[in-house]
Amino acid sequence: MTNFNLDAFVADLESLRSEVEQTLSKVSDVESLETARVAFLGAKNGRLKAIQKGLSKLGREDKPAGGKQFNAIKKTVESLFSQTSVRMESPSKGAKAIEQIDVTLPGSSIRFGSVHPITQTIRRVSSIMSNLGFEVVDGPEVEDQWHNFEALAIPDEHPARDPLDNFYINVANFDRPVLLRSQTSTVQIRVMEHRKPPLRIVSLGRVYRPDTADATHYPMFHQVEGLLIEPGTTMAHLKSVLRSFASSFLGGDVRVRFRPSFFPFTEPSVEVDMEWNGRWIEMGGAGMVDPAVLASVGYDPNEVCGFAFGLGVERIAARRFGVADIRDFYRNDIRFLEQFHDRGQA
Ligand code: DAH
DSSP states (O other), X not given: XXXXXXXXXXXXXXXXXXXHHHHHHHOOSHHHHHHHHXXXXXXXXXXXXXXXXXXXXXXXXXXXXXXXXXHHHHHHHHHHHHHHHHHHHHHHHHHXXXXXXXXXXXXXXXXXXXXXXXXXXXXXXXXXXXHTTOEEEOOOSEEOHHHHTGGGTOOTTOGGGXXXXXXXXXXXXXXXXXXXXXXXXXXXXXXXXXXXXXXXXXXXXXXXXXXXXXXXXXXXXXXXXXXXXXXXXXXXXXXXXXXXXXXXXXXXXXXXXXXXXXXXTEEEEEXXXXXXXXXXXEEEEEEEEOHHHHHHTTOOTTTOOEEEEEEEHHXXXXXXXXXXXXXXXXXXXXXXXXXXXXXXXX
16 A cells, blocks of 8 residues: 555655646746745645654554655756846847947947958959950860870970879779869860860969968969960960950050960960050960870861960969069968959949
């Protein structure tokens, strides 16, 4: 019989606890919380007090277990009440905090980020070149050796393919290593392989070379690549496109100078200089697309001709923004970057 008594006693405690939970979930103000506290925890007629009286009716051997249960539930119920009372108080604390806000103080300003100067330059160059009728296209940064070298008439023994000058990557199940592209000229090939002339494209993106970083070198940098394939194209067209570009980008009437040079994928080839503040600045390379390159993409070099050019984005950005050390572009120093707010955005 005593067993039944203990079970009944514990069941009473449990049902009290769930009643408290239910009641407290509905309590919405301090008065009803107080009423509930008296009903359940009141020292005279509280429900818990009534159950406690049952403790003395338990058999001797059940008393320790019953007492333990009673104390546990009592603790739980008390903490349910104190949680509820905290919940009730918080909104009023919040209201007090609002009263203390001084509406006459000036607001704190919102910090706006700005577009990175290299991104600004890329957008501006793209927009100028689109106005000149060039379509902006993209190419992969991980390339195969065909697109980075062979199709551009750069043979196996050429020093540009040296492992010390390129980031080669061995890939399982690939016959030959791939590489992080060392130039954006790869995009010329990718476009010509899939399209027929006439073409006017420009591509801006990252290239990679294992150079030690200094004021004018960085192992990752950006290039602008241009390609125009149209009947009757000459070096004069090339020069006038570069001059229009330079004048729009740098402002004013910028002179452009060609110096004879050599690139495997152009014939003839030139270095392109632009005049800036009375000085000639080297901007990149250019030339008429080599017949061997046209043949490698399946064009007939007797019918098709065009020009190509490749310029360094960091170089032209450094000119425009007056930056002496290109490493500053990649230090992520806010004090440097915030100087280029909104300048040169297309
Ligand atoms: N790809 C060359 C380089 O990275 C730059 C270049 C030169 C691109 C002449 C061209 C070009 O399209 O015609 O040094």
